Each structure stands twice: as structure tokens, then as C-alpha cells.
Amino acid sequence: MATLTIKDLHVAIDGKEILKGVNLEIKGGEFHAIMGPNGTGKSTLSAAIMGHPKYEVTKGSITLDGQDVLEMEVDERARAGLFLAMQYPSEISGVTNADFLRSAINARRGEGNEISLMKFIRQLDEKMAFLEMNSDMAHRYLNEGFSGGEKKRNEILQLMMLQPKIAILDEIDSGLDIDALKVVAKGVNEMRNSEFGCLIITHYQRLLNYITPDYVHVMMQGRIVKSGGPELAQRLEAEGYDWIKKELGIEDEVVEQEA
Amino acid sequence: MIETKLPFDQQYVRSFSEGRGEPDWLLNVRLQALAQAEQLPLPKPDKTKIDRWNFTQFSAHLVESAPLSSLEELPEQVKVLIDIAEEQKNVYVQRDHTCAYVSLADELKEKGVIFTDLATAVREHSDLVQKYFMDGVKVNEHRLTALHAALVNGGVFVYVPKHVQIDVPLQAVYVHEKAEALFNHVIIVADVGSKVTYVENYISTCERSEAIVNIITEVFARDDAQVFFGAVDNLAKGTTVYVNRRGVTGRHARIEWALGLMNDGNTISENITRLIGDGSVGDTKTVVVSRGEQVQNFTTSVIHYGKHTEGYILKHGVVKDEATSIFNGIGKIEHGASKSNAEQESRVLMLSPKGRGDANPILLIDEDDVTAGHAASVGRVDPTQLYYLMSRGIPKTEAERLIIHGFLAPVVNEIPIERVKKQLIEVIERKVK
Numbered sequence: 001m002a003t004l005t006i007k008d009l010h011v012a013i014d015g016k017e018i019l020k021g022v023n024l025e026i027k028g029g030e031f032h033a034i035m036g037p038n039g040t041g042k043s044t045l046s047a048a049i050m051g052h053p054k055y056e057v058t059k060g061s062i063t064l065d066g067q068d069v070l071e072m073e074v075d076e077r078a079r080a081g082l083f084l085a086m087q088y089p090s091e092i093s094g095v096t097n098a099d100f101l102r103s104a105i106n107a108r109r110g111e112g113n114e115i116s117l118m119k120f121i122r123q124l125d126e127k128m129a130f131l132e133m134n135s136d137m138a139h140r141y142l143n144e145g146f147s148g149g150e151k152k153r154n155e156i157l158q159l160m161m162l163q164p165k166i167a168i169l170d171e172i173d174s175g176l177d178i179d180a181l182k183v184v185a186k187g188v189n190e191m192r193n194s195e196f197g198c199l200i201i202t203h204y205q206r207l208l209n210y211i212t213p214d215y216v217h218v219m220m221q222g223r224i225v226k227s228g229g230p231e232l233a234q235r236l237e238a239e240g241y242d243w244i245k246k247e248l249g250i251e252d253e254v255v256e257q258e259a
Numbered sequence: 260m261i262e263t264k265l266p267f268d269q270q271y272v273r274s275f276s277e278g279r280g281e282p283d284w285l286l287n288v289r290l291q292a293l294a295q296a297e298q299l300p301l302p303k304p305d306k307t308k309i310d311r312w313n314f315t316q317f318s319a320h321l322v323e324s325a326p327l328s329s330l331e332e333l334p335e336q337v338k339v340l341i342d343i344a345e346e347q348k349n350v351y352v353q354r355d356h357t358c359a360y361v362s363l364a365d366e367l368k369e370k371g372v373i374f375t376d377l378a379t380a381v382r383e384h385s386d387l388v389q390k391y392f393m394d395g396v397k398v399n400e401h402r403l404t405a406l407h408a409a410l411v412n413g414g415v416f417v418y419v420p421k422h423v424q425i426d427v428p429l430q431a432v433y434v435h436e437k438a439e440a441l442f443n444h445v446i447i448v449a450d451v452g453s454k455v456t457y458v459e460n461y462i463s464t465c466e467r468s469e470a471i472v473n474i475i476t477e478v479f480a481r482d483d484a485q486v487f488f489g490a491v492d493n494l495a496k497g498t499t500v501y502v503n504r505r506g507v508t509g510r511h512a513r514i515e516w517a518l519g520l521m522n523d524g525n526t527i528s529e530n531i532t533r534l535i536g537d538g539s540v541g542d543t544k545t546v547v548v549s550r551g552e553q554v555q556n557f558t559t560s561v562i563h564y565g566k567h568t569e570g571y572i573l574k575h576g577v578v579k580d581e582a583t584s585i586f587n588g589i590g591k592i593e594h595g596a597s598k599s600n601a602e603q604e605s606r607v608l609m610l611s612p613k614g615r616g617d618a619n620p621i622l623l624i625d626e627d628d629v630t631a632g633h634a635a636s637v638g639r640v641d642p643t644q645l646y647y648l649m650s651r652g653i654p655k656t657e658a659e660r661l662i663i664h665g666f667l668a669p670v671v672n673e674i675p676i677e678r679v680k681k682q683l684i685e686v687i688e689r690k691v692k
Binding site: 074099100 | 647654662
């Protein structure tokens with residue numbers, strides 16, 4: 001069973017410290033949610049785990065099953081079992097969704113062990129039907145001209161096709177109407193098993209009505225300031241964040257700019 | 260006045276033309292062109308200096324090629340382009356100057372389609388060839404057009420009669436083996452209401468060859484006709500290329516170009532579509548890979564004369580090593596061409612800091628009631644795109660490869676002959692590696 005361990009993580013962007021000592025452990029089978037107001041470092045955490053080149057880890061460690069994630073290139077992290085569903089997926093012209101996915105799957109499987117075309121198509125058709133995606137999406141260029149909702153569905157499609165050990169979903173609910181949100185949640189719930197761990201980053205409780213987390217963490221000022229069960233999310237939805245600030249004596253401060 | 264000593268004189272041209280049994284009109288065109296070639300200046304491609312390039316000096320105008328008894332004798336790299344097993348082929352193969360093989364399906368012959376080497380066409384369809392030869396491109400445009408007309412020594416003539424619609428592509432393969440100078444002339448005439456797809460390859464069988472290749476292609480889409488023109492140029496390092504592809508449209512006609520320009524030598528490429536007829540459309544897609552120290556200049560132009568005409572230019576270029584690529588895109592709307600639309604997009608992807616890439620979008624508009632737009636960019640592989648692909652486990656080199664192939668896909672995907680498409684992908688693969 002996979003374990004992602006984050007210890008005392010400090011991350012800076014352009015020399016400015018955004019994360020100021022994050023500690024978190026996600027095990028296979030667990031769903032964690034990180035909530036918090038905008039600009040408190042949630043997306044920075046996801047980018048730092050995946051290895052976005054603009055984010056500099058200045059202190060602390062990230063390990064996956066004891067392996068040092070920070071020593072790995074972005075693609076190595078993915079092949080080790082990490083996945084990040086991005087808030088703003090890139091558009092890549094001229095590369096079809098299907099070709100891209102097949103390259104990604106084969107990169108994991110390694111040379112000489114490539115997935116057969118038939119098997120790939122069968123899996124792809126199956127997952128796309130599950131996510132209620134139009135079958136022509138396989139042959140469209142990667143995210144090019146996709147609506148916000150289509151892009152998010154496409155991220156979940158990749159998640160389901162690649163079957164990572166640990167996935168981070170960065171604001172997967174932003175910009176989705178309720179029907180699309182339900183489909184995305186259905187995809188994530190389909191992944192749930194005793195092996196798969198998930199970190200859901202959101203600032204709305206709404207998503208958590210459809211994906212029930214085992215643990216909820218609140219992030220403020222670049223740290224996790226409170227952790228609890230699903231009931232914590234409900235209280236945040238009902239009362240906002242002010243009670244936590246009051247409880248912990250936190251004054252408003254934005255540490256990260258929204259992208 | 261600029262005077263150049265040309266390696267071949269009037270007497271040579273006369274005996275060459277007579278030796279081929281050419282009609283008088285062609286001999287006269289050649290002789291007049293030769294006289295003009297001595298005096299006309301070289302073309303002036305914007306931002307590329309070519310006065311030291313060798314376009315005119317060579318010692319042999321012709322080389323001998325033995326005819327092929329079978330396509331099986333072709334070199335492997337040429338053979339893969341052709342579906343040899345197909346009995347009703349529409350294929351023309353030329354080795355250097357000489358027609359090595361030509362085949363046209365019976366059904367098309369019966370409909371009056373002509374698909375043959377230019378020398379044969381001149382003998383058998385003299386009036387038809389005379390009407391179109393050097394009509395789209397004029398002899399006196401500059402020294403290279405004149406020299407071409409004087410010394411033309413290869414090429415193809417395609418004629419599609421009125422209302423004949425051909426669904427299968429016609430394929431031409433020009434194999435450069437040992438010629439010092441190839442003056443290749445391609446004429447495609449799609450008569451009223453007809454439709455044709457033509458795909459050509461220029462391919463060298465050697466890695467390096469000091470040679471001159473001067474190509475003029477004239478495409479005529481008469482009223483309501485449609486021409487799709489696909490090309491993959493893949494001539495070797497050391498070969499200096501002047502290639503001029505010109506289209507002329509009648510009313511409601513359409514010409515689409517998909518050009519994969521993959522030469523390894525210095526190249527001047529000009530592709531102009533003249534939208535004469537009202538309601539006609541010109542759509543040009545060009546992709547280019549430059550590498551080594553080669554210098555290339557690609558000028559793509561769509562000129563609107565007719566009302567309600569539409570012109571689209573798309574150019575994507577990859578520049579690596581110390582190569583130089585200049586992309587000039589010109590959308591020109593003449594006075595009177597009202598309700599016309601000129602759009603263009605030029606993008607250059609730089610893979611090396613030592614290369615030079617330049618995209619120059621130009622709109623020249625002499626009419627008020629029109630629409631026009633352009634986009635141009637020169638940049639590197641987008642690090643955010645790389646990050647995205649790598650975050651799915653794809654290694655960096657493979658991610659770059661995907662992005663580059665995607666960037667060149669607009670032409671690759673248009674090529675209607677699967678074998679030619681595959682070869683283009685392989686050439687790109689080899690060049691960007």
C-alpha cells in the first residue's frame with residue numbers, strides 16, 4: 001500500500017515563501033480533503049508535490065513509499081505513482097487525446113511491454129462512456145477548444161486510465177455545473193479502493209457532498225492549521241473560516257496569488 | 260544592368276529542343292526566355308540575401324537515366340511511397356529528368372484525363388500545354404523564372420476535363436539521383452466543375468549533392484473546380500532549391516495546398532495563390548523543419564482580385580541547430596475585391612538558441628469592405644505544456660517530440676496518401692531528433 005509523506009515542507013515561488021511547514025501523510029485507501037480560503041497555499045502544495053518547475057522547495061521532504069520524490073523529475077514522479085489533476089490543464093494542438101493517453105500509458109509500462117491497441121481502445125471507450133464523454137473527444141486535440149467542464153472530465157479520464165497510487169485533484173470542481181460535478185465525482189469514487197489514495201483540494205464544501213473524504217484539513221497561511229473528519233467540512237460550509245482564525249489567533253494574510 | 264554568363268547558349272537550347280521534337284512555340288519561348296535570363300535580376304525574397312547562391316552555374320543540363328522495367332528496381336526509400344501491388348495505379352515516377360514510369364487508371368483515361376510527362380504532353384497535346392505553360396508564372400518575373408522556361412527538362416502535365424471529378428489521388432515522385440540541374444515544371448489544369456487531388460514528392464537518393472533544382476508549378480482551377488495539392492519536398496543537403504508554386508482560381512473555384520517543406524539545402528520557396536474568380540478560395544498550409552546551417556525563405560501569398568474571395572495561410576516552422584528560416588506571409592486584397600477575407604497564422608518553434616526564425620505577417624489591403632486577420636509568433640517549446648505531459652509520466656524527450664509533431668500536424672494530417680503521410684512523419688522524426 002502506497003504512502004505519501006510530506007514533512008515540514010517549505011516552498012517558495014520567485015523567492016517568496018508560500019508554504020511554511022506542511023505536514024501530511026496520505027495512505028492508500030484514504031481520501032483527504034484540503035480546504036481553505038483562496039491564496040493560502042493549496043495549489044502550491046499540489047504543484048510542489050508534482051514538481052512544477054516554478055516552485056522551489058526550500059526545506060522539508062516529500063517521500064512516496066520511502067523514495068525521495070524531490071529527487072525525481074516530473075515524469076519520474078508520475079511513473080512512481082503520483083498524479084495531479086490540474087486546475088488549468090494545458091492545451092496541446094495536433095496531439096490527439098488518444099495518442100497522448102497511449103504515450104502516457106506506455107511510458108509507465110516501458111519498452112517492449114506496450115499496451116495493445118485493441119486493449120487500449122476498449123479501456124478508453126469504457127472509461128469515456130462511464131464519464132459520459134462524447135466518443136469524438138478521443139480524437140480531438142488534447143484539451144484544445146474543450147470547455148471548462150470537458151477539461152475537468154478529461155483530467156478524470158486520465159486519472160482512470162493511468163490508475164496512479166496517489167492522486168491530487170486541484171480544484172477539480174471549479175467552474176463545473178452540478179451535472180458535470182456529479183460525473184467528475186462518480187469518476188473519482190469509481191477509483192476508490194484499498195490501494196488508492198487521494199488528496200482533494202477545494203475551497204467549496206459542495207464537492208465533498210459527492211466525494212466523502214476520510215480526513216479534512218484546513219490550510220491557512222501556508223500551513224495546515226486544523227484537521228478533522230468530514231464533519232469539519234460541513235462546519236466550514238455553515239460557518240466559514242472566521243471561527244478557525246479566531247480560535248487560532250490568525251490574522252488575514254494572503255500568501256499565494258491565484259493563478 | 261546585371262549580366263550573367265549562362266552556361267548554355269542559344270545554339271544549345273535550339274538543339275536540345277529540336278532533339279526532343281518540340282513544337283516551334285516552345286522553342287521560341289525557350290529562346291526568348293534565355294535572352295531574358297541573361298539580363299533579369301534574381302528574385303528578392305524579403306530578408307534573405309541570395310546573390311551568392313548558385314542558381315545558374317552547372318556543367319551538365321541533362322543526365323542519362325535508364326528506363327525502369329519494373330517499379331521493384333526503385334530504391335527502397337522511393338518504393339515505400341508507392342502502392343506497387345495496385346494494378347490501376349495513378350502514379351508518375353521521374354528519375355532526374357526522365358520519365359521512368361507512368362500509369363493512369365483506364366477509367367480516368369476514358370474520361371479524358373491526361374497525366375503524363377511534360378515532354379510527351381508537349382508532343383501530344385501541344386495546344387493545351389501552350390495555353391497554360393508559363394501563364395500562371397510569367398517568364399519575365401526574374402532571372403530564375405526565365406532560366407526555368409529556357410531550360411525546363413522535366414515535369415508533369417495534368418489535365419482534368421470539365422465536370423470530371425477524380426476521387427483518388429494522382430501521385431508524382433521526382434527522384435533526384437545525379438542530375439546537376441533539374442528544371443522541373445508541373446502543370447495542373449482542373450477544367451470547369453472538375454475535381455482533382457495531386458500529391459508529389461521530391462526526394463534525393465543521396466545524402467549530399469551539389470545540385471540546382473528549379474521548380475515551377477502552375478495550378479489552374481477553372482470555374483467551380485477544386486484542386487487539392489499535397490507536396491513533400493525532401494531534397495538533400497547541398498542542393499540549392501528555387502521552388503515556385505502558383506495557383507490561379509476561376510469563379511467559385513478552390514485550391515488547397517498542403518506543403519511539407521523538408522529540404523536540407525538552401526531553399527527559396529514561393530507559393531502564391533491568385534484568387535481571380537468571384538467567390539473563390541485559396542487555402543495554404545505549410546510546415547517546415549530547418550536544421551544544420553541551411554538558410555531558407557518561405558513566402559506564402561494569397562492575392563484577392565475577385566469579390567467574396569477567401570484566403571487562408573497557415574505556416575508552422577521548426578528551426579534547430581544553426582539554421583535560418585524566414586517566413587513571409589502576405590495577404591493582399593486588391594481594389595474591388597469587396598467582401599473578401601484574408602486570414603493568416605505563422606508560428607515558429609525554435610529548438611536551438613543558435614537558429615534564426617523570423618515570421619513576418621503582412622496584410623496589404625486596397626479595399627474597404629473586407630475582413631482580415633493575422634497572428635504570428637516565434638518561441639520555444641512551452642514549459643507549461645512540457646510539465647503537463649511529463650506529469651502523466653511521459654519523459655521529456657518524448658513530450659517534446661509530441662509537441663513538435665503536434666505543431667506540424669496541420670499539414671501531416673492533410674496528406675491524402677497514407678504512404679506519403681507516413682514518410683513525411685518519418686522525415687520529420689529524423690530531422691527534429
